[in-house]
Amino acid sequence: MSNFQEKVWKVTKKIPRGKVATYTAIARKIGHPRSARPVGNALNRNPYRDVPCHRVIRADGSVGGFARGTKAKLNLLKDEGIKIVGHKVRPKYIIT
DNA sequence: CTAATGACCATTA
DNA sequence: ATAATGGCCATTA
Numbered sequence: 001m002s003n004f005q006e007k008v009w010k011v012t013k014k015i016p017r018g019k020v021a022t023y024t025a026i027a028r029k030i031g032h033p034r035s036a037r038p039v040g041n042a043l044n045r046n047p048y049r050d051v052p053c054h055r056v057i058r059a060d061g062s063v064g065g066f067a068r069g070t071k072a073k074l075n076l077l078k079d080e081g082i083k084i085v086g087h088k089v090r091p092k093y094i095i096t
Numbered sequence: 097c098t099a100a101t102g103a104c105c106a107t108t109a
Numbered sequence: 110a111t112a113a114t115g116g117c118c119a120t121t122a
Contacts, residue, residue: 004119022104032119035119037119041119045120064103
């Protein structure tokens with residue numbers, strides 16, 4: 001796997017249950033501040049079970065995509081007690 | 097090497 | 110509110 005991908009997965013693994021981060025924030029953390037899109041691409045191809053890729057959302061708070069479907073992503077977030085209002089995750093759950 | 101593809105983003109219509 | 114558009118950039122073909 002590429003170094004970029006490994007960095008994305010490593011950082012994503014640290015997002016605690018009940019919290020979320022944005023694609024842009026991940027990009028910033030790994031030193032590629034304009035690579036939000038490639039971050040999404042990397043998460044789409046994530047092979048590890050212990051990286052919670054469902055906890056990564058868009059910059060505007062909307063849920064964003066998921067390899068197994070948006071519906072599944074919503075259910076996983078709901079199971080962690082994350083509240084969504086008007087298709088947007090509440091800012092209180094988002095870590096910068 | 098070039099061209100196309102996106103789990104994105106900001107702006108505009 | 111949605112839709113289109115242009116930009117972005119790692120990865121893949």
